[in-house]
Amino acid sequence: MPTERTRVRRRPERGHYDRATIDAILDEALLCHVGVVVDGEPFVIPTTIVREGDWVYLHGSPKNRLLTTIAAGAAACITVTLVDSIVAGRSGFGMSMDYRSVVIFAHGEVIDDPAEKNRLVYRFVEAIIPGHQVRPAKPQELNATLFLRFPIEEASAKIRDVGVVDPEEDQALDLWAGVVPLKLVAGEPRPCPALKPGTATPDYAKGWKRP
Amino acid sequence: MPTERTRVRRRPERGHYDRATIDAILDEALLCHVGVVVDGEPFVIPTTIVREGDWVYLHGSPKNRLLTTIAAGAAACITVTLVDSIVAGRSGFGMSMDYRSVVIFAHGEVIDDPAEKNRLVYRFVEAIIPGHQVRPAKPQELNATLFLRFPIEEASAKIRDVGVVDPEEDQALDLWAGVVPLKLVAGEPRPCPALKPGTATPDYAKGWKRP
Numbered sequence: 422m423p424t425e426r427t428r429v430r431r432r433p434e435r436g437h438y439d440r441a442t443i444d445a446i447l448d449e450a451l452l453c454h455v456g457v458v459v460d461g462e463p464f465v466i467p468t469t470i471v472r473e474g475d476w477v478y479l480h481g482s483p484k485n486r487l488l489t490t491i492a493a494g495a496a497a498c499i500t501v502t503l504v505d506s507i508v509a510g511r512s513g514f515g516m517s518m519d520y521r522s523v524v525i526f527a528h529g530e531v532i533d534d535p536a537e538k539n540r541l542v543y544r545f546v547e548a549i550i551p552g553h554q555v556r557p558a559k560p561q562e563l564n565a566t567l568f569l570r571f572p573i574e575e576a577s578a579k580i581r582d583v584g585v586v587d588p589e590e591d592q593a594l595d596l597w598a599g600v601v602p603l604k605l606v607a608g609e610p611r612p613c614p615a616l617k618p619g620t621a622t623p624d625y626a627k628g629w630k631r632p
Numbered sequence: 633m634p635t636e637r638t639r640v641r642r643r644p645e646r647g648h649y650d651r652a653t654i655d656a657i658l659d660e661a662l663l664c665h666v667g668v669v670v671d672g673e674p675f676v677i678p679t680t681i682v683r684e685g686d687w688v689y690l691h692g693s694p695k696n697r698l699l700t701t702i703a704a705g706a707a708a709c710i711t712v713t714l715v716d717s718i719v720a721g722r723s724g725f726g727m728s729m730d731y732r733s734v735v736i737f738a739h740g741e742v743i744d745d746p747a748e749k750n751r752l753v754y755r756f757v758e759a760i761i762p763g764h765q766v767r768p769a770k771p772q773e774l775n776a777t778l779f780l781r782f783p784i785e786e787a788s789a790k791i792r793d794v795g796v797v798d799p800e801e802d803q804a805l806d807l808w809a810g811v812v813p814l815k816l817v818a819g820e821p822r823p824c825p826a827l828k829p830g831t832a833t834p835d836y837a838k839g840w841k842r843p
Contacts (some may be wrong), residue, residue, distance in 0.1 A: 545724065
């Protein structure tokens with residue numbers, strides 16, 4: 422159920438509060454934008470995001486100001502946006518985008534348990550580039566990484582997928598209108614120049630795409 | 633020159649404060665994430681952004697809570713992020729993204745002049761889908777649109793473009809590492825079903841790409 426903050430007021434028909442819709446958007450996203458209040462002023466930074474069950478996870482340096490502010494108890498607003506199309510209407514007013522977004526309001530919990538931090542390292546790798554193999558994490562690397570988790574409780578999705586919605590009187594105009602679909606696609610992988618000789622580019626890198 | 637807020641402290645070599653670098657990132661972006669403090673809590677929403685000269689412009693409904701909060705004087709943090717590659721290192725610690733981002737701290741000014749609002753309608757159209765023709769805006773449409781401009785003064789860019797940076801001892805491992813370049817690409821335009829018969833899909837829609 423939406424709260425006062427998560428309820429989509431403008432265009433309420435575009436608001437969604439079911440977890441299946443919210444989770445699908447979170448799972449397709451590579452990154453989110455996190456907002457925090459620091460000294461009364463807003464700060465927004467991008468960072469990678471992973472969902473697992475009823476939580477989203479962020480991570481970064483223990484020196485990252487925004488993450489340490491959250492770790493110290495500050496509320497966060499985590500927003501994910503997937504742009505699906507440019508919508509070109511017959512007027513400036515009819516210009517738009519089709520998109521899917523999620524907003525989560527939550528406080529973050531610091532994850533201290535080294536075993537859980539170690540597990541999350543692999544979770545992030547798998548979420549970003551499924552199939553990629555990495556060596557085990559070193560204790561000093563885990564110590565130098567701050568993991569935070571946030572409950573997906575006060576959350577909502579907003580979806581615009583209706584394309585052009587010009588008023589009927591505009592439809593007689595001699596103007597083109599339509600949507601230009603957009604997609605995030607992967608190019609040819611570029612192997613690290615220092616690879617051990619003979620290391621082939623794996624199929625998971627060649628065939629990377631979003632879920 | 634960076635201020636205390638805009639100075640990139642972590643990895644200072646990735647911070648850029650020159651307008652050419654900042655402007656190029658802003659001009660490539662279709663949207664930004666805007667953060668505002670409402671009742672002491674952070675709110676972050678996505679919205680389209682246009683740069684012109686020393687200003688960035690946002691627009692939306694005069695009923696949009698976040699924009700009206702800014703119009704009433706609240707500080708904003710405007711963040712733009714372009715993801716260029718997934719960086720797959722040989723450890724979880726070596727996972728990253730190559731990206732370019734800009735953060736602007738600013739207060740917004742409401743644009744009241746109808747002629748300037750009318751001009752901005754076309755500016756937004758041209759920024760989002762260059763070459764697209766629209767009918768003139770109606771006075772009630774201009775009245776129903778809130779335009780805000782923000783000075784690009786307290787702003788910084790952060791660029792990661794170094795690919796894999798695994799420590800030397802990892803390079804002997806039998807693991808693939810490399811970058812998977814990502815690009816936002818346009819698909820085949822889908823014309824509005826209500827187009828006037830005989831309206832061809834224009835080349836600007838077929839050939840859309842980011843600058």
